[in-house]
Amino acid sequence: MDSGTASILVEVFFETLGYWYIIIPTIFLGLIVGGIPGFSAANTIIILMPLTLALDLQSGLIFMISLYCAARMGAGIPAILVNIPGTAGAAATPLDGYPMAKQGKGQQALAISFVASCIGGLLTTMLALATMPILARVGFYMHSVEMIVVMLFGISLIASIAAQDMIKGLIAGFLGLMIGSIGTDVVYATPRGTFGFLELYDGVPLIPALVGLFAVSEAFVIIEKRVIVNHDGEPKAPNWHDTLEGVQIALKRWVHIVWTSLIGLVIGVIPGAGASIASFVAYQQSRSFSNTPEKYGTGHPEGLIAPESANNGVTSGTLVPLLVLGIPGGATAAIMLVVMQFHGVSFGPSLFENQPKVGYGMFMAMAISYVFMFLTILPLSRYMSHVTTIPTIYLAPMIISFTLVGGFVPREYMFDMYLALAFGILGYIARRTGYHVAAILIGVILGPLLEKYFLWSLKKSDGDIMVLFSSTLGNILWVAFALSIILPIVFGMRRKRKLEVPAE
Amino acid sequence: MSSEHHKPPRQLGGELVIPILAVGFTIYFFSTIWNSPWTAKVSAFMVGGVLLLVCTIFFVRCVFWLNRGEGTLSFGNLFTMDDIRSGRIGLLASTVGYVLFIDRLGFTLTTFLFLAISMMILSKGRNAAFITVISGAMALTGWAVFIWAFDTRFPRGWFETTMKVVLANG
Incomplete structure (x- = not known):
């Protein structure tokens, strides 16, 4: 880094810091909109677009970026406390976060999630800033064939979830993939499995599926208990000890945070890939290479760190193709592009020559937002965790009403509320009879993407299936995928053998 | 071993609801793509085929459990008074x-x-x-x-x- 860039960065740092009065309120707004399914950062920025356009460019960008980062972190809060991911990007968070909350460790879980999110986000922001030109190339190399393998990394999580009862796990996962296939096919737009509903021609909308499978079904289950927390895990009065313990647990696993946030960064750079893919892949990888894979799903801190640091790693990743190539990596980045174009900002490498403060300023705003988030939100974890002690007779109806309406918001179809209710009933049956709703959701989220890339590959190769093994990077990813499946089995067998030796 | 003998029988009626829904939905899905171009079919037939296979395995397992008296066709895990x-x-x-x-x-x-x-x-x-x-x-x-x-x-x-x-x- 030359001295010119360094001085710009220092200047931008202090300038951005001066906008604390925008960043702090936006963080709280972001936490709220991130926590309610249907109110993503993208939706909120669209709703507040007149305000954003009225602000000067720097204020507008700082507002959007703070909201984006905070919403990403906010989505994990209800995922941990009440098993309701605020966005699809937090769909892997409750796998271990919610069991911790049920054990009365909600405060600890929130602290772990905040530390993983902030460190993951901060680290990847710095890395993205330093390696932007290299990272920007990643998008060029990731074609449909390579994306198929990335999707398979995420989908293989179904098998991990299914570990306890493989057949039932596979039924849930493949049912999800089948539901994800509803809608028109990507090549000829032939409607499939839509039951005649025009509203399903675009595929199954994600938010109603998320709301139904997680929130509505959970509300019907939790009424069996007086409060969410298990009887033997009754939470103590708000105290700093649990928060600090959570921070300590997370910091001890810093390698894990670094590793999984890098997965998020790389996946975030790929246009079209998103936080949901990143968090599933990170969770699956984390479990595969863990010494204690059997603890995943029972409230294991590493199972919470992986998706949270990965989905926050995505936030900085999505900025890279936007700034360097002018290609938005996700919905929020696309809206940022519109706002920047409104202010006459040009994209591409010239951005960092002509308006370096804008380019570097966006990353700086992200880094400062994460620091502010850590300082403002962490102390609140002791109060937030008390959601788990609200009697379920009040909590369950509130969850149902506000999340069902959240299902309506993205497309504003009444049909989506009916759909959320239908998914709720499916989710309830699944929970009561031992099928994993997360496996269904992974199928619904990743199924259509996998099919899209698969069909594109086949179309390009005139139906030759060998196209899947036609690229060098693709083949490297195939090997990595095979290793990520085989190595954990080998490690597991070796661990088992080691345990058996002393017994003999 | 003795604890296994005292395990209450699995309530397979409830457990069969999702696989039966899955099979019904898959057959309906296939019916909607039967005359479609191959692009609309290929992925659905692959996924649906595996789903039908795992459901069949589950049905066979259920029959096995029922025969051995390890399961009943009740819905107690799904609906009770x-x-x-x-x-x-x-x-x-x-x-x-x-x-x-x-x-x-x-x-x-x-x-x-x-x-x-x-x-x-x-x-x-x-x-x-x-x-x-x-x-x-x-x-x-x-x-x-x-x-x-x-x-x-x-x-x-x-x-x-x-x-x-x-x-x-x-």
Whole structure:
């Protein structure tokens, strides 16, 4: 880094810091909109677009970026406390976060999630800033064939979830993939499995599926208990000890945070890939290479760190193709592009020559937002965790009403509320009879993407299936995928053998 | 070993609901793509084929368990009389009502009615005054945040229209 860039960065740092009065309120707004399914950062920025356009460019960008980062972190809060991911990007968070909350460790879980999110986000922001030109190339190399393998990394999580009862796990996962296939096919737009509903021609909308499978079904289950927390895990009065313990647990696993946030960064750079893919892949990888894979799903801190640091790693990743190539990596980045174009900002490498403060300023705003988030939100974890002690007779109806309406918001179809209710009933049956709703959701989220890339590959190769093994990077990813499946089995067998030796 | 003998039989009736739904849906899905171009079929047949296979394996396992007396065809894990006593059925009915009426009555009024009715059902009629106050507060907060402040296009009805006129006229 030359001295010119360094001085710009220092200047931008202090300038951005001066906008604390925008960043702090936006963080709280972001936490709220991130926590309610249907109110993503993208939706909120669209709703507040007149305000954003009225602000000067720097204020507008700082507002959007703070909201984006905070919403990403906010989505994990209800995922941990009440098993309701605020966005699809937090769909892997409750796998271990919610069991911790049920054990009365909600405060600890929130602290772990905040530390993983902030460190993951901060680290990847710095890395993205330093390696932007290299990272920007990643998008060029990731074609449909390579994306198929990335999707398979995420989908293989179904098998991990299914570990306890493989057949039932596979039924849930493949049912999800089948539901994800509803809608028109990507090549000829032939409607499939839509039951005649025009509203399903675009595929199954994600938010109603998320709301139904997680929130509505959970509300019907939790009424069996007086409060969410298990009887033997009754939470103590708000105290700093649990928060600090959570921070300590997370910091001890810093390698894990670094590793999984890098997965998020790389996946975030790929246009079209998103936080949901990143968090599933990170969770699956984390479990595969863990010494204690059997603890995943029972409230294991590493199972919470992986998706949270990965989905926050995505936030900085999505900025890279936007700034360097002018290609938005996700919905929020696309809206940022519109706002920047409104202010006459040009994209591409010239951005960092002509308006370096804008380019570097966006990353700086992200880094400062994460620091502010850590300082403002962490102390609140002791109060937030008390959601788990609200009697379920009040909590369950509130969850149902506000999340069902959240299902309506993205497309504003009444049909989506009916759909959320239908998914709720499916989710309830699944929970009561031992099928994993997360496996269904992974199928619904990743199924259509996998099919899209698969069909594109086949179309390009005139139906030759060998196209899947036609690229060098693709083949490297195939090997990595095979290793990520085989190595954990080998490690597991070796661990088992080691345990058996002393017994003999 | 002895603990395994004392294990209660699996309630397979409930466990079979999802696989039966899955098979039914897959067959319906196949029927919609039978005459479609190959692009619409290839992925669905692969996924659906595996789904039918794993469901078949599960059905065979169920038959095996039934034969050995390790399972019954009851639905006890899915529905019991406790679902009526605990208010779960009442909550389901009020949720269906919420979804059906929100388009006509609007977000605020329907949310208030839903919260009040479902909380009353779950609390078995206790704390009626508190429930009414909390339901009203939640519904009004929802209106203030989502409709008044953010202008989100939630379903609107009599209350929202009236409040719009009241606020417009100061």
